[in-house]
Amino acid sequence: MSEPLLSVRDVSKSFGAIKALGPVGLDVAEGERLGIIGPNGSGKTTLINCITGFFRPDTGTISYKGQDITRLPAYRRARLGLSRSFQIPHPFTGMTVIENLLVPMDYGATSARKELENAEEILRSVGLAERRDHPAEQLSQLELRKLELARALAARPAILIADEAMAGLSEAEIDDILSVLFELNRAGVTVIMIEHIMHAVMRYSERVICLETGQVIAEGSPEKITSSPVVQKVYFGEQTAR
Amino acid sequence: MIVLDLALNAVATGIVLGSIYALLALGLAITFGILHIPNVAHPAIVIAGAYAVVVLNRFGLDPILAGLLWSIPFYFIGLAFYEFYARSFESRGGGNTLQSLTLFFGISLVIEIALVVAYGTDLRSVRVGYVGESLRLGTVAIPYRFLVPALITPVVVFLLWLYLSKTNTGLAIRAVAHDERAVSVAGVNPTAIKRHAFGIATALAVIAGAALVITGPVDPFAGRIHIGRVFAIVVLAGMGTIPGTLAAAIIIGVAESLVMSFASPSWAPGVAFAILLATLALRPTGLFGGVR
Amino acid sequence: MTLPRFALVAALLVVAGLFLPMVIPNPYYFYAGYVVLQYVVIATGWNILGGYAGYTNFGASAFFGAGAYAAAFLFKAFGLPLIFQILGAAAVGMFLGVATGYLTLRIQGVYFAIATVALVIVLETLVHNTEYLGGASGMTHIAPPPPAWFGGQTQFVFWVMLVIAACAVVLARWLELSWIGRGLRAIRASEPAAESCGVPTLRLKLLACALSGGVMAAAGAPYPTYTSYLDPVSAFSLLIGLNALAMPLIGGTRNWKGPVIGALLLASVQQIATVTISSEFNILAVGVVLIAFVVLAPEGLLGLKSAWARPKLRLSGAKP
Numbered sequence: 001m002s003e004p005l006l007s008v009r010d011v012s013k014s015f016g017a018i019k020a021l022g023p024v025g026l027d028v029a030e031g032e033r034l035g036i037i038g039p040n041g042s043g044k045t046t047l048i049n050c051i052t053g054f055f056r057p058d059t060g061t062i063s064y065k066g067q068d069i070t071r072l073p074a075y076r077r078a079r080l081g082l083s084r085s086f087q088i089p090h091p092f093t094g095m096t097v098i099e100n101l102l103v104p105m106d107y108g109a110t111s112a113r114k115e116l117e118n119a120e121e122i123l124r125s126v127g128l129a130e131r132r133d134h135p136a137e138q139l140s141q142l143e144l145r146k147l148e149l150a151r152a153l154a155a156r157p158a159i160l161i162a163d164e165a166m167a168g169l170s171e172a173e174i175d176d177i178l179s180v181l182f183e184l185n186r187a188g189v190t191v192i193m194i195e196h197i198m199h200a201v202m203r204y205s206e207r208v209i210c211l212e213t214g215q216v217i218a219e220g221s222p223e224k225i226t227s228s229p230v231v232q233k234v235y236f237g238e239q240t241a242r
Numbered sequence: 243m244i245v246l247d248l249a250l251n252a253v254a255t256g257i258v259l260g261s262i263y264a265l266l267a268l269g270l271a272i273t274f275g276i277l278h279i280p281n282v283a284h285p286a287i288v289i290a291g292a293y294a295v296v297v298l299n300r301f302g303l304d305p306i307l308a309g310l311l312w313s314i315p316f317y318f319i320g321l322a323f324y325e326f327y328a329r330s331f332e333s334r335g336g337g338n339t340l341q342s343l344t345l346f347f348g349i350s351l352v353i354e355i356a357l358v359v360a361y362g363t364d365l366r367s368v369r370v371g372y373v374g375e376s377l378r379l380g381t382v383a384i385p386y387r388f389l390v391p392a393l394i395t396p397v398v399v400f401l402l403w404l405y406l407s408k409t410n411t412g413l414a415i416r417a418v419a420h421d422e423r424a425v426s427v428a429g430v431n432p433t434a435i436k437r438h439a440f441g442i443a444t445a446l447a448v449i450a451g452a453a454l455v456i457t458g459p460v461d462p463f464a465g466r467i468h469i470g471r472v473f474a475i476v477v478l479a480g481m482g483t484i485p486g487t488l489a490a491a492i493i494i495g496v497a498e499s500l501v502m503s504f505a506s507p508s509w510a511p512g513v514a515f516a517i518l519l520a521t522l523a524l525r526p527t528g529l530f531g532g533v534r
Numbered sequence: 535m536t537l538p539r540f541a542l543v544a545a546l547l548v549v550a551g552l553f554l555p556m557v558i559p560n561p562y563y564f565y566a567g568y569v570v571l572q573y574v575v576i577a578t579g580w581n582i583l584g585g586y587a588g589y590t591n592f593g594a595s596a597f598f599g600a601g602a603y604a605a606a607f608l609f610k611a612f613g614l615p616l617i618f619q620i621l622g623a624a625a626v627g628m629f630l631g632v633a634t635g636y637l638t639l640r641i642q643g644v645y646f647a648i649a650t651v652a653l654v655i656v657l658e659t660l661v662h663n664t665e666y667l668g669g670a671s672g673m674t675h676i677a678p679p680p681p682a683w684f685g686g687q688t689q690f691v692f693w694v695m696l697v698i699a700a701c702a703v704v705l706a707r708w709l710e711l712s713w714i715g716r717g718l719r720a721i722r723a724s725e726p727a728a729e730s731c732g733v734p735t736l737r738l739k740l741l742a743c744a745l746s747g748g749v750m751a752a753a754g755a756p757y758p759t760y761t762s763y764l765d766p767v768s769a770f771s772l773l774i775g776l777n778a779l780a781m782p783l784i785g786g787t788r789n790w791k792g793p794v795i796g797a798l799l800l801a802s803v804q805q806i807a808t809v810t811i812s813s814e815f816n817i818l819a820v821g822v823v824l825i826a827f828v829v830l831a832p833e834g835l836l837g838l839k840s841a842w843a844r845p846k847l848r849l850s851g852a853k854p
Contacts, residue, residue, distance in 0.1 A: 052730060053729075054726060054729070073729075073734070074726075074729040074730060075729050075730075075731075075732050075733055075734045075735065078729070078730050078731060078732040079732045083730065084730050086726065086727060086730075090723070090724035090726060090727035091723065091724075091727075092719065092720045092723040092724065092727065092728075093723045094719055094722065094723060094788060095716075095719060095720075095723070099716065102716060103716055103717065103720045103728070103731045103733065104731035104732055106713040106716055106717065107713070107717065107731060107732035107733050107734075108731075108732050136723075151727075151731065152730075154731075155731060155732060274644075280644045280647070280648070282592075282647075282648070282651065330828070330829040341828050341832055343590050343592075343644070343647050344590065344779060344783065344824060344828045345825060345828045345829065347592060347776075347779070347824075348821045348822070348824040348825040348828065349821075349825065351776065351817060351818070351820075351821035351824075352818065352821045352822060352825070355814055355815075355817055355818040355821065356818075358814050359814065359815075359818070466655075466772075467655060469648075469651050469652070470648070470651055470652030470655055470656075473648045473651075473652075474652075477645070506663065508659060508662050508663050509659060509663060511655050511656070511658075511659045512655070512656045512659045512660070514652070515649075515652035515653070515655065515656045516656075518648070518649065518652060519637045519638070519649065522637055522638050522645055522649070523637045
């Protein structure tokens with residue numbers, strides 16, 4: 001098997017006395033569709049923040065394309081091709097939709113000459129073309145989610161980490177986002193999906209990891225995860241109890 | 243020996259000075275430290291409180307008593323103040339820091355100028371029996387006009403700490419800053435809790451004003467020099483810990499007092515700023531702050 | 535308007551300013567006009583950090599005062615001409631901006647704002663304790679006679695301030711159009727998102743601090759020449775810090791026009807008001823206007839204008 005694209009080794013993170021994550025380890029292969037599930041507070045977002053550089057892990061290493069990136073600031077990782085979308089959309093207000101996409105293009109490693117054309121193409125691919133010149137603050141919830149993805153794509157990522165990109169959306173809208181993500185993966189982008197919406201993450205992922213209190217408690221194909229008694233206990237049990 | 247006496251005196255004065263600073267900073271420890279509202283108008287409210295105390299003192303009322311009396315109307319003023327702030331910003335989905343800072347900056351100006359318009363720019367002071375006398379312990383002498391207000395602080399700190407850590411409302415105030423949703427799930431209205439906390443902070447400002455005006459006369463702009471200082475205290479304390487606020491204030495008081503004795507009084511205003519910057523650079527969680 | 539054309543218009547205005555002394559004989563207009571232009575520079579400089587990047591600086595007067603004292607020092611110590619005084623002042627302002635920013639910006643914007651409040655007090659304390667700079671009572675500053683062309687010192691410093699203003703506005707305009715401006719706006723909207731788009735947020739903020747501080751300090755540099763006298767109270771005046779904040783907020787903070795409009799408007803009104811009403815009411819009025827704008831029109835006058843225009847925009851794109 002070839003070297004993994006992204007590799008997390010023994011990474012842990014504590015906030016004061018509270019251990020939020022780990023130690024955890026995981027590998028992501030190039031072109032993979034990986035799902036990460038787990039109840040609230042299980043460390044999913046902490047893990048992403050460690051991978052993308054928003055938190056510095058207390059222990060462990062993170063390497064990407066064979067390079068140790070554990071100490072790299074977030075913006076450098078973004079330039080290397082690690083892109084993320086946020087759980088709560090963070091649009092660049094005060095800019096138009098198309099301008100939002102120009103930010104990662106301006107600061108990205110690849111100096112694309114045809115910035116505007118590329119940005120327009122990305123907008124078309126996520127279905128935001130007609131909102132091109134609207135201020136970001138006028139978008140609907142679904143459109144904001146799409147903008148979040150579009151902006152992540154504009155950085156020409158090798159890995160896209162989608163943090164609950166579908167929370168609060170209707171079934172039709174979820175299908176919409178999923179097809180964008182499938183399209184993306186077909187184009188060669190590795191996708192890590194953090195999601196609460198079970199049927200979506202199970203439909204999308206090739207492999208699923210379940211986190212609980214900062215630890216990986218199960219890993220495998222969607223079928224295996226769905227039928228795993230451990231996962232059912234912490235995750236599905238929690239859901240049915242509500 | 244003279245140097246030692248000077249140092250002893252400076253430390254004693256510093257402790258007394260520090261505990262008065264703590265009183266000034268307590269309100270801010272609630273608004274900024276716990277609620278994360280950057281209330282730069284707090285020192286101006288303290289001065290407004292000092293003027294209110296001066297007014298009652300003219301009728302012969304003891305300034306501390308006057309401060310206690312005023313704390314009730316000031317509590318309600320604080321409620322109104324928070325309501326104005328919340329309606330302007332929080333309802334809009336939490337205004338940005340720039341806007342809320344600007345609002346409080348504007349409010350502090352309006353308070354200052356309102357005082358100028360009402361009372362002029364002359365210094366105002368209170369009359370108390372013990373002005374001019376000092377407590378002497380060996381070579382150390384502490385004027386009563388500093389000692390008396392400094393003695394209020396431990397009482398207020400203790401009561402406030404008790405309130406915030408032992409009563410349900412106090413615990414709700416702490417909780418609301420951490421997780422607004424959790425509090426509302428628990429059946430408490432987060433806005434009402436924050437409003438109440440802001441009211442307490444404003445009531446504390448008038449007590450601080452009473453203490454400040456006993457130490458010496460004030461003018462309408464007297465609060466300005468304290469802005470850097472009180473924020474330094476709250477940050478150094480580690481945002482919102484009440485006993486920490488007292489300790490941080492005493493550290494700053496002693497540092498200033500030493501600079502005053504061994505360098506020059508005109509350097510003192512820079513001390514708090516230097517400590518603030520050093521804290522932010524070296525230990526942004528403060529001396530006594532735990533997890534954010 | 536493209537940037538070269540914009541710069542050309544600014545240059546033409548500067549050249550036109552050379553001929554103003556021939557058209558307007560009364561030096562009072564230059565005396566008052568100087569203050570208005572000075573505020574155009576201060577507001578524009580403030581807006582580079584405060585408006586574009588969204589970081590509040592309450593201590594504009596610290597930068598202004600530092601610039602004024604740096605200029606006075608360079609003149610007293612080395613007899614440097616005004617142009618070098620201005621450049622030196624700008625360098626001091628840039629350094630102050632970076633130093634304050636570096637110490638506080640890594641944590642949260644609130645701390646930066648508070649540090650700037652305290653910065654004013656510290657610099658004032660420093661000047662109070664520096665005998666060489668005249669201490670609390672101030673120092674006289676007898677500048678060499680101005681070029682004969684201008685017919686007077688006031689007319690000369692007015693023109694110098696016009697040059698600084700033109701440079702400041704062109705700089706602001708350039709920033710706005712460049713990748714730097716886009717990065718700063720991204721920071722203003724959301725720092726985590728900006729960072730995850732590859733924007734080096736800390737470096738960019740420090741750059742904005744430096745440029746903003748440099749421009750505001752440059753605004754203070756000709757001040758000793760203008761008044762022939764420099765004292766801590768007027769150099770670190772609260773009104774400067776307040777106006778620096780109020781002018782962009784009143785005009786609008788999103789682009790270069792806002793601070794310019796705000797400064798022209800507010801400074802002109804103040805110039806008229808100082809003749810007629812007391813300075814306390816002057817400050818009070820600014821304070822009230824500031825509160826009103828922050829609460830009712832947070833995007834300033836320009837924001838009000840585009841709020842009117844916005845419904846028209848909606849018609850073109852159908853809302854789902």
